[in-house]
Amino acid sequence: MDAATSTRVDSWIWAVRLAKTRSAATAACRAGHVQVNGERAKAAQPVRIGDEVRLRTTDLERTVQVARLVAKRVGASVAVDCLVDLTPPPPPKEEVAVTVLRDRGAGRPTKRERRDLEKLRGRSVDG
Template identity: 70%
Template sequence: MSAQASPLPDQGGSARVDSWIWSVRLTRTRSAAAAACRAGHVRVNGERAKPAQPVKPGDEVRLFHEGRERIVIVQRTLTKRVGAPVAAECLIDKSPPPPTRVERAATGLRDRGAGRPTKRERRDTDALRGR
């Protein structure tokens, strides 16, 4: 019998935050996860995370990616990318639901090169967003 290494390590371990985000399929590549960390789009337990920061079970990871915020709780640490069903077991997703098509279309977009918005345009945009 040969002992094969399981992609799911024991509960007590830790993993790099960029590697874990990539392993549970929140980003497409590990370099994209590391870039998100460097840009300040990743927070672990409320603090900005560097790519090499360790995460352990019970940590809250917040990731702002592709226009939406993902809030997940680490259930199990991973260092290798796994399939979607296994990845779903490694986190608890507490993210708000993604915006509907109508909500996405309602956001005011300015024409490219239109310059800085005027005070009236800013008020209209804020009213549209519900601020």
């Protein structure tokens, strides 16, 4: 494996700051969370410029294209130049419905309280 044309996938993931540690990158490869060009990757698999790397973490799946090979960890500003982020933007978060908490044992709401609750929820009030 020539260092000028390829590098290990776990080392590259760590070097461009997709994983906090090299051992975390290796563990992700071992667990099957890393794919190179659509194929499951072992830690020692070589990556080359133009390869597509998918890394699944706890909260999202990152898809990046290798733009530059690095074997040693680089700063965040340099790491941005080493990859092209192809990750689709996350879907917009849905608005959480407003819930009204009533004291236990408070009984049924009065007509006035019910109208206030309906206004709070954004529903039209008849009457």
